[in-house]
Amino acid sequence: THPSPPRPSTHPPPTLPEGAVDFVTQENDDLKIAFEVTEMPPRFINPICDMETPESTTVMFECSLMGIPSPIVSWFKGDKKIPLDNKKYLHSSDGDNHFLKICKVTPHDSGVYTCRAINVVGETLCRASLLVLNAKDFSGKARGRELTAVSLDDERSCYVGGSGLQYLCFSV
Numbered sequence: 001t002h003p004s005p006p007r008p009s010t011h012p013p014p015t016l017p018e019g020a021v022d023f024v025t026q027e028n029d030d031l032k033i034a035f036e037v038t039e040m041p042p043r044f045i046n047p048i049c050d051m052e053t054p055e056s057t058t059v060m061f062e063c064s065l066m067g068i069p070s071p072i073v074s075w076f077k078g079d080k081k082i083p084l085d086n087k088k089y090l091h092s093s094d095g096d097n098h099f100l101k102i103c104k105v106t107p108h109d110s111g112v113y114t115c116r117a118i119n120v121v122g123e124t125l126c127r128a129s130l131l132v133l134n135a136k137d138f139s140g141k142a143r144g145r146e147l148t149a150v151s152l153d154d155e156r157s158c159y160v161g162g163s164g165l166q167y168l169c170f171s172v
Contacts, residue, residue, distance in 0.1 A: 044115075
């Protein structure tokens with residue numbers, strides 16, 4: 001018996017999605033390939049940070065993320081989704097920056113907050129804790145450390161200080 005000759009492949013050559021690759025021919029006939037990213041899972045550039053604050057203040061969790069197509073952002077307190085129409089918790093976005101404003105916090109607002117970003121190719125989340133202290137406890141804690149005031153705008157001040165990195169944001 002003679003070995004049979006190799007058969008030609010019946011599989012078509014791999015193809016790329018339309019629009020994913022552009023071919024540009026230069027004058028010297030070198031071939032250049034330009035890749036256009038059409039999909040990318042969400043990724044946090046700046047995640048939300050843990051916060052401590054006195055009660056009756058307004059705090060804001062802020063994060064920035066990227067993804068193609070633009071991710072849909074949801075906020076959670078513990079394992080409960082925060083509805084969009086809630087007057088105490090205000091969601092907002094500015095391009096890739098996303099915010100959760102919590103008005104007139106009480107110790108009941110203390111807990112773990114999660115920002116979830118999801119698009120057709122993936123999902124990611126980041127978590128941070130909020131600790132709301134009564135004014136007496138907060139001023140006692142603040143006295144024991146050197147605080148630096150950082151003026152953000154007319155509504156809020158942030159204090160950075162203490163052991164570890166803590167942002168203490170509240171209305172003034």
